[in-house]
Amino acid sequence: GTGAHMTAPPTPQARPEVRPGRLLATLAIAGALAGLLIVFVFQWTQPTIQAYKAEQLRLAIFEVLGEPDRFDTLYVIDGTVERALPAGARAEELERIYAGYRGDEFLGYAIAAGQPGFQDIVRLIFGYDPAGGTVIGMKVLESKETPGLGDKIEKDTSFVGQFSDVSAPLVGVKPRDGTGDPHEVDMITGATISSKTVINTINEALQRLEPVLAVRTVEVPR
Secondary structure, rough: OOOOOOOOOOOOOOOOOOOEEEHHHHHHHHHHHHHHHHHHHHHHHHHHHHHHHHHHHHHHHHHOOOOOOEEEEEEEEEEEEEOOOOOOHHHHHHHHEEEEOOOOOEEEEEEEEEEOOOEEEEEEEEEEEEOOEEEEEEEEEEEEOOOOOOHHHHHHHHHHHHHOOEEEEOOEOOOOOOOOOOOOEEOOOOOOHHHHHHHHHHHHHHHHHHHHHHOOOOOOOO
């Protein structure tokens, strides 16, 4: 005949059956490998990160204490300070303060502390002269405050500069509302929460450590 030759459509091939157990095993292996990779990267980078943080802390201590010749690390234990790490203790698990010296002259303590700010925890370090009861320097170590506003607590030199010689406890005031009292700190317009966080962090750290600091108004024996 003259009719068109009809070609039968190809028979679809059946997909190979994947057993659920095999699929779960594959996923488990992939997950385990990914987990091992994350652990490896973390362990590989952690020493570098910790070394960087230690160096930044060292530089900050020198900055807030006015460039001392040296500083000693002291451990706060049960309301006292110890120069040696107790047996079995880990340094990172104990609160530490840092005593700075210029020659044989005791300059003061560098104290690290932190509190929740507007966005996240604000961590800072400040220098304190217990003999005069004055804050002698402040530096923000870690902050995620709002760029252009809250982050001025670390970038606004006028604000940061006020902590070079201010009497404790600190009192935050609005700009132009101050009376010239040595306890006053002008807060940053538009960033009062972040400003208060810095002030409150310093005040609460000094109040908490007052018994420790009161007995260390002279040079710590070497």
